[in-house]
Amino acid sequence: MATVSFNVNGEVRALKLDTRTTLLDALREHLHLTGTKKGCDHGQCGACTVTVGGQRINSCLTLAVMHEGDSVTTIEGLGTPEHMHPMQAAFVKHDGFQCGYCTPGQICSAVAVLDEIKAGIPSHVTGDLNVAPELTNAELRERMSGNICRCGAYSNIAEAITEVAGRPA
Amino acid sequence: MKFDTPATTNPIDQLKIIGHATSRIDGPLKTTGRATYAYEWHDAGSRPAYGYIVGSAIAKGRIVSIDLSRAKAAPGVISIVTAENAGKLGKGNYNTAKLLGGPEIDHYHQAVAVVVAETFEQARAAAQLVQVNYSAAKGSFDLAAGRDGAAKPPGRGDDQPDTNVGDFPSAFAAAPVQLDATYTTPDQAHAMMEPHASMAAWDGDKLTLWTSNQMIAWTTGDVAKTLGLPKENVRLISPFIGGGFGGKLFLRSDAILAALGARAANRPVKVAMQRPLMFNNTTHRPATIQRIRIGAGRDGKITAIGHESWSGNLPEGRPETAVQQTRLLYAGENRMTALRLAMLDLPEGNAMRAPGEAPGMMALEIAMDEMAERLNLDPIEFRARNDTQVDPEHTNRPFSQRQLVACMKIGAERFGWSARNAEPGKRREGRWLVGLGMAAAFRNNLLMKSGARVRLDRSGTVTVETDMTDIGTGSYTIIAQTAAEMMGLPLEKVVVRLGDSSFPVSAGSGGQFGANNSTSGVYAACVKLRETVAQKLGFNSADVAFSDGQVSSGNRSVPLGQAASDGELLAEDSIEYGDLAKTHQQSTFGAHFVELGVDVATAEIRVRRMLAVCAAGRVLNPKTARSQVIGAMTMGVGAALMEELAVDKRTGFFVNHDLAGYEVPVHADIPHQDTIFLDETDPMSSPMKAKGIGELGLCGVAAALANAIYNATGIRVRDYPITLDKLLQRMPDA
Ligand code: FES
Ligand code: FES
Numbered sequence: 001m002a003t004v005s006f007n008v009n010g011e012v013r014a015l016k017l018d019t020r021t022t023l024l025d026a027l028r029e030h031l032h033l034t035g036t037k038k039g040c041d042h043g044q045c046g047a048c049t050v051t052v053g054g055q056r057i058n059s060c061l062t063l064a065v066m067h068e069g070d071s072v073t074t075i076e077g078l079g080t081p082e083h084m085h086p087m088q089a090a091f092v093k094h095d096g097f098q099c100g101y102c103t104p105g106q107i108c109s110a111v112a113v114l115d116e117i118k119a120g121i122p123s124h125v126t127g128d129l130n131v132a133p134e135l136t137n138a139e140l141r142e143r144m145s146g147n148i149c150r151c152g153a154y155s156n157i158a159e160a161i162t163e164v165a166g167r168p169a
Numbered sequence: 170m171k172f173d174t175p176a177t178t179n180p181i182d183q184l185k186i187i188g189h190a191t192s193r194i195d196g197p198l199k200t201t202g203r204a205t206y207a208y209e210w211h212d213a214g215s216r217p218a219y220g221y222i223v224g225s226a227i228a229k230g231r232i233v234s235i236d237l238s239r240a241k242a243a244p245g246v247i248s249i250v251t252a253e254n255a256g257k258l259g260k261g262n263y264n265t266a267k268l269l270g271g272p273e274i275d276h277y278h279q280a281v282a283v284v285v286a287e288t289f290e291q292a293r294a295a296a297q298l299v300q301v302n303y304s305a306a307k308g309s310f311d312l313a314a315g316r317d318g319a320a321k322p323p324g325r326g327d328d329q330p331d332t333n334v335g336d337f338p339s340a341f342a343a344a345p346v347q348l349d350a351t352y353t354t355p356d357q358a359h360a361m362m363e364p365h366a367s368m369a370a371w372d373g374d375k376l377t378l379w380t381s382n383q384m385i386a387w388t389t390g391d392v393a394k395t396l397g398l399p400k401e402n403v404r405l406i407s408p409f410i411g412g413g414f415g416g417k418l419f420l421r422s423d424a425i426l427a428a429l430g431a432r433a434a435n436r437p438v439k440v441a442m443q444r445p446l447m448f449n450n451t452t453h454r455p456a457t458i459q460r461i462r463i464g465a466g467r468d469g470k471i472t473a474i475g476h477e478s479w480s481g482n483l484p485e486g487r488p489e490t491a492v493q494q495t496r497l498l499y500a501g502e503n504r505m506t507a508l509r510l511a512m513l514d515l516p517e518g519n520a521m522r523a524p525g526e527a528p529g530m531m532a533l534e535i536a537m538d539e540m541a542e543r544l545n546l547d548p549i550e551f552r553a554r555n556d557t558q559v560d561p562e563h564t565n566r567p568f569s570q571r572q573l574v575a576c577m578k579i580g581a582e583r584f585g586w587s588a589r590n591a592e593p594g595k596r597r598e599g600r601w602l603v604g605l606g607m608a609a610a611f612r613n614n615l616l617m618k619s620g621a622r623v624r625l626d627r628s629g630t631v632t633v634e635t636d637m638t639d640i641g642t643g644s645y646t647i648i649a650q651t652a653a654e655m656m657g658l659p660l661e662k663v664v665v666r667l668g669d670s671s672f673p674v675s676a677g678s679g680g681q682f683g684a685n686n687s688t689s690g691v692y693a694a695c696v697k698l699r700e701t702v703a704q705k706l707g708f709n710s711a712d713v714a715f716s717d718g719q720v721s722s723g724n725r726s727v728p729l730g731q732a733a734s735d736g737e738l739l740a741e742d743s744i745e746y747g748d749l750a751k752t753h754q755q756s757t758f759g760a761h762f763v764e765l766g767v768d769v770a771t772a773e774i775r776v777r778r779m780l781a782v783c784a785a786g787r788v789l790n791p792k793t794a795r796s797q798v799i800g801a802m803t804m805g806v807g808a809a810l811m812e813e814l815a816v817d818k819r820t821g822f823f824v825n826h827d828l829a830g831y832e833v834p835v836h837a838d839i840p841h842q843d844t845i846f847l848d849e850t851d852p853m854s855s856p857m858k859a860k861g862i863g864e865l866g867l868c869g870v871a872a873a874l875a876n877a878i879y880n881a882t883g884i885r886v887r888d889y890p891i892t893l894d895k896l897l898q899r900m901p902d903a
Contacts (some may be wrong), residue, residue, distance in 0.1 A: 020290040034209035035202015037411070039362045040444040044828035047362055057630075073545060075202035086199060092196035093798045098641030100199030101362040101411025106202060144836040148828065150362050150412050151641045152803025153796060154839040 006070045008033065009077030019065050023057075024048045026064035027074060035104045039148070044149035046139045049105035049112075050074045056112035058146075071117050075104035078111065087111050088158035098151035107146045113143045126131035170693035173747025175451070175852040178717070180474065181692065186654045189793040194660065195409075195645045198320045204409045207366040207381040208441050211867045218247055220430040220440035221292035222422065223279035223299050224450055225270055229308035229514045230819030232271045232281065232592075236300035240284055243298055245291030248433035251282045255429050256535040259571045261420045264874065265486040265517045268422040269429070274303070275483060276516040277822035278449035285434045308514030311822040312456050314482045315511030318579045319479050322488045322510040326880040327476050330488070330508040332496060334562050340473035340503035344464025348540045351888045352461065354491075354534035356814035356823065357454040357520050358831050363411020363572040368439035369427035375408040376681055378406045378420045380424050382668075383413045384677035389670045391420040396428060406454025407668040411679075413640040414804075415520040418679050421451055448516075448826035453814060455480040459532040463540050469554045471501035476533065478506075481513030489518065490525035494868070495533055497756060497832030498573075500557035514613075519677065522804065523864035526612050531889060534608035534872030535864055539885065542591075548876070549577045549586065549760075552609055560754045569753040569853035572784035573609060575678060576760040576847060577795075580607070584762040593883035599899070600899070601766035602776075604881025608869035610759030610781065614684040614851075616750050619672035619690030620743035623652060623698045627737075629718055629730030631656050634692075637675035637811040639667055641800075642863055643793030646686060650790060651688040651857070655695035656729065657715030663755040665759075673741055681861025684789060689744040690857040697740035702732040757785035757865040761802070772896035774810055774878060774889035780843040786851040786860030798866035800826040805870020809836045810885065813890050 005014040008031060015030055024041070027033045027050070036059060039047030043061040050059045051073045079085035084092070087107050096105040117135050125142040126133045133139055140161055141154070149157065181187055186841055237249050252258075252271030260267055270279035284301050287293035341347065367380040372454040376398065382388045385405050393400040410417060423440045430438040442450060457480045461521070464473035478493035480488050492506035504738075521527070536625050540553035553574045560566040589605040590596055596603040620886060621635035633652050639645045649663040656663075666672065673694075676686035703713045706720055706727050713722045720727050732738055764778040781798050788794045811832040814823040825831045843868075850858035879885050884899045 025289060032211045040828045061771045079201055081201050081203055083444035089202040091200045092192050095792050098796050098800055098894060099412040100204055103199050104202045141836040148835055150360055150833060152800030154836050155799050155842040168366055
């Protein structure tokens with residue numbers, strides 16, 4: 001057992017945990033923030049995506065005790081049913097989900113993807129590394145490919161993200 | 170309500186709310202992480218313990234002994250359940266293999282124990298310490314090897330393994346143009362994103378299960394049967410389901426092991442099946458070998474059509490009915506189909522999205538493309554020449570609606586089909602060989618009894634309760650739309666509660682029958698509620714209008730809520746069907762179009778454009794219907810290009826049993842997808858005049874891709890999935 005404290009959605013949380021507890025299980029089982037989903041527990045699906053210090057990670061692939069002092073944002077921290085984040089609202093408008101299980105991960109990823117492009121971080125499909133990447137459909141799809149949606153909402157998700165990014169679909 | 174004559178005009182036809190693109194009413198909950206899935210009921214059970222499943226390490230044989238001593242001594246362990254200490258267990262009506270194995274083992278990763286501990290980490294660690302000694306037996310794992318020994322499976326009602334009309338052998342032999350080809354489809358996994366998960370809590374001999382299940386009534390019954398409980402003692406709660414695709418139609422081991430674990434631990438227990446166990450522990454879509462023979466005259470008219478399919482399953486399992494569509498889709502006087510079933514010791518084969526038609530259309534629609542080429546006909550023209558407006562096996566039985574030709578023609582125009590070069594391998598753009606392909610889409614429309622209860626309170630809010638489930642299909646929303654339309658309310662005045670076994674039994678979610686039947690059940694209950702309201706308000710129910718929250722007749726108008734001013738009004742009814750599905754064949758139709766590029770050097774395949782045109786009765790909500798179709802198209806891309814459970818034929822298991830090994834389409838694989846719904850209402854199907862659409866969208870997609878790959882490269886691949894290795898050696902010279 002070990003203690004750890006980190007900031008989740010703006011609130012400092014202190015936990016006493018089995019050191020084997022992943023960040024994902026700390027959120028879901030200990031803090032009861034179950035918006036972050038467990039699809040595989042092996043870094044294969046993206047359902048557990050959250051941001052830590054502004055960067056998106058698979059929370060199933062990291063132990064909670066490694067995050068002393070970190071700032072974690074989960075889907076619950078982005079918005080509420082009454083006050084949705086623009087990305088959440090765009091997902092509803094474009095029907096960018098079906099069963100909803102991959103959805104929190106998709107939304108957390110999408111928000112981070114827009115930041116990554118803004119920060120000039122290249123991807124596998126970026127043609128010229130000396131030029132700032134643009135928010136093209138290819139860039140977006142490449143960067144979102146760590147988030148599987150078995151319901152197959154991809155085409156609609158792309159439209160939702162594009163709308164939030166301010167570029168017409 | 171009995172539906173036995175074609176629907177006439179009814180309140181749904183007002184189309185004030187039905188038929189409009191409506192955002193999901195559960196959308197804000199799902200997108201903000203507030204929807205509660207099976208493993209997430211923190212407030213329901215007090216401090217649940219955690220169960221972790223141990224799966225069999227052999228595919229067939231016996232457990233000789235299990236040593237639990239080390240696991241029991243591990244920190245935090247509360248109890249361990251195995252077949253030895255579980256007590257007598259029955260088997261559910263819908264299960265083929267037992268859900269808790271031992272001493273006999275029926276398939277690899279069949280559950281053999283559940284370890285219950287204080288925390289997930291402790292349960293997982295202790296599960297590794299369970300020592301099982303097996304005695305393995307020889308099993309059969311190879312469908313191709315079992316093909317010759319495959320038997321004729323027993324028939325079920327109208328569904329017979331063999332059909333024969335006219336004289337197929339002679340007509341085929343005499344046909345001037347013939348095709349005789351064999352196709353294979355692999356084992357496929359549902360791979361829904363939410364693992365099978367359940368939390369169980371006992372109160373004396375009453376069990377509550379929070380679970381993730383498509384068919385609440387089937388599964389409640391099977392829980393009771395398996396545990397030897399009266400059905401009334403079992404309550405299932407499943408309001409949100411993280412995908413199913415047929416994989417959650419049935420009771421699975423997570424639920425039974427949670428229940429057994431909770432009984433042993435004497436407190437609530439939750440179990441989420443670990444992802445690497447899912448592919449072998451649960452069900453899958455069985456592989457098929459399909460032989461298709463088509464004979465036609467030079468005029469392009471089919472004179473003989475034959476389709477045989479071989480699949481495998483465990484003893485008592487059913488065949489994959491891959492010949493189903495061939496009985497209905499194209500004309501031809503002489504026809505035969507046959508299903509054969511080999512006994513295999515692989516995990517249980519069962520329904521996955523569009524069972525039968527999905528793999529059947531993967532084969533048939535390549536065969537049609539091949540045949541069109543032999544006849545020198547455009548693939549659309551060939552299909553159109555063989556259109557039939559009657560069931561070709563029973564020509565006195567018309568289709569209720571059949572707009573296959575319109576789907577193909579409209580799609581061709583929208584997609585720019587005329588730009589396709591009939592000669593393959595001729596369109597080159599840079600490093601890409603570009604091809605266009607199409608296929609027909611076909612899936613039957615099924616009618617199932619479905620019930621609902623509606624309540625009206627004094628604020629004028631209507632609450633619908635039914636055990637119907639929403640697996641991503643949009644049930645919440647279309648049910649709310651139905652009740653709102655019927656009661657003359659805005660959508661916000663309808664509350665929908667689903668997925669609870671204490672609610673009236675519905676059709677459930679499966680076989681694309683959910684939307685039409687469950688909304689028809691809500692329609693029936695609302696008809697009753699309208700009568701009750703009219704009576705209560707002293708109206709003559711024949712000429713009462715419900716609109717804008719008011720009930721009116723003549724020049725008297727009263728707020729709806731007033732009918733409930735001295736207490737809630739409640740109405741319950743079911744839709745039940747008469748003979749219309751017997752007198753008329755009810756099916757859904759469509760056409761799929763694909764453009765893709767194949768890299769000349771690497772044979773990498775990239776899908777560029779996709780279009781589906783569907784004719785499937787009234788579209789209740791174009792927004793959620795589109796999602797059903799694009800999701801199915803995406804699954805079709807997976808089926809065409811990547812999805813395959815690799816069988817280890819020596820030891821008998823699916824090797825790629827996680828989401829890294831079992832590849833499904835990701836964002837990068839899927840371009841923008843277009844859908845078109847033809848304007849159609851089908852008065853034979855139900856008062857809603859709707860039909861299913863969620864599976865239609867899958868049937869034919871993979872063949873459209875296969876045909877596009879052929880058009881791009883000239884390489885005909887008849888064994889799915891069409892991976893690069895099947896193209897590379899045969900690629901045309903760059
Ligand atoms: S649960 Fe973390 S990637 Fe799947
Ligand atoms: S919405 Fe179901 S997996 Fe994406």
